[in-house]
Amino acid sequence: AQSVTQLGSHVSVSEGALVLLRCNYSSSVPPYLFWYVQYPNQGLQLLLKYTTGATLVKGINGFEAEFKKSETSFHLTKPSAHMSDAAEYFCAVSEKGSARQLTFGSGTQLTVLP
Amino acid sequence: NAGVTQTPKFQVLKTGQSMTLQCAQDMNHEYMSWYRQDPGMGLRLIHYSVGAGITDQGEVPNGYNVSRSTTEDFPLRLLSAAPSQTSVYFCASTDTGLFYNEQFFGPGTRLTVL
Numbered sequence: 001a002q003s004v005t006q007l008g009s010h011v012s013v014s015e016g017a018l019v020l021l022r023c024n025y026s027s028s029v030p031p032y033l034f035w036y037v038q039y040p041n042q043g044l045q046l047l048l049k050y051t052t053g054a055t056l057v058k059g060i061n062g063f064e065a066e067f068k069k070s071e072t073s074f075h076l077t078k079p080s081a082h083m084s085d086a087a088e089y090f091c092a093v094s095e096k097g098s099a100r101q102l103t104f105g106s107g108t109q110l111t112v113l114p
Numbered sequence: 115n116a117g118v119t120q121t122p123k124f125q126v127l128k129t130g131q132s133m134t135l136q137c138a139q140d141m142n143h144e145y146m147s148w149y150r151q152d153p154g155m156g157l158r159l160i161h162y163s164v165g166a167g168i169t170d171q172g173e174v175p176n177g178y179n180v181s182r183s184t185t186e187d188f189p190l191r192l193l194s195a196a197p198s199q200t201s202v203y204f205c206a207s208t209d210t211g212l213f214y215n216e217q218f219f220g221p222g223t224r225l226t227v228l
Binding site: 045 | 154155156164172204
């Protein structure tokens with residue numbers, strides 16, 4: 001069975017500082033990996049995904065993540081935080097070849113301080 | 115395209131009442147799913163469907179029923195609501211082609227069971 005661990009349920013950064021949100025997964029085979037963002041009272045929006053190929057993937061709003069198989073990690077980064085990045089972020093995995101079921105982490109609430 | 119729509123946006127029920135949460139998509143997606151979101155637990159899969167007439171259970175199916183009579187609609191039924199079903203419910207859809215594509219989420223239904 002798959003599982004996803006997001007270290008830190010709350011992360012605070014200053015505007016302009018580096019954003020680092022951590023995600024580790026447990027899976028018998030390397031899965032598909034995703035980061036979603038949820039703004040208050042809204043649904044989830046895909047930030048980026050890794051399915052195959054280059055392990056460093058770039059997403060929307062300046063975010064990127066790197067798949068590290070040896071560390072079973074898929075950490076999300078952004079070089080310079082903006083106030084509009086304040087939201088909840090979810091890491092998710094899906095087994096390759098599965099019927100699209102997603103297993104989510106518990107989420108990380110990002111606060112950006114002025 | 116409206117994408118994934120959900121109704122109602124908010125609902126308050128009394129214990130034991132039944133209701134149906136509606137979900138519809140206009141993207142001709144084969145795969146549809148229901149998740150519930152609870153604080154500190156991320157999103158958990160309730161039920162999913164890979165096409166009309168085909169449904170299956172996810173991680174937390176107890177107390178919920180689904181059916182898929184058309185490609186567009188995937189309603190979620192609570193037969194006898196319980197306070198433990200107080201949550202935010204999200205519907206999602208995607209295609210089931212060779213390459214893994216983005217899952218599109220609806221705006222959610224906030225359900226309170228008293």
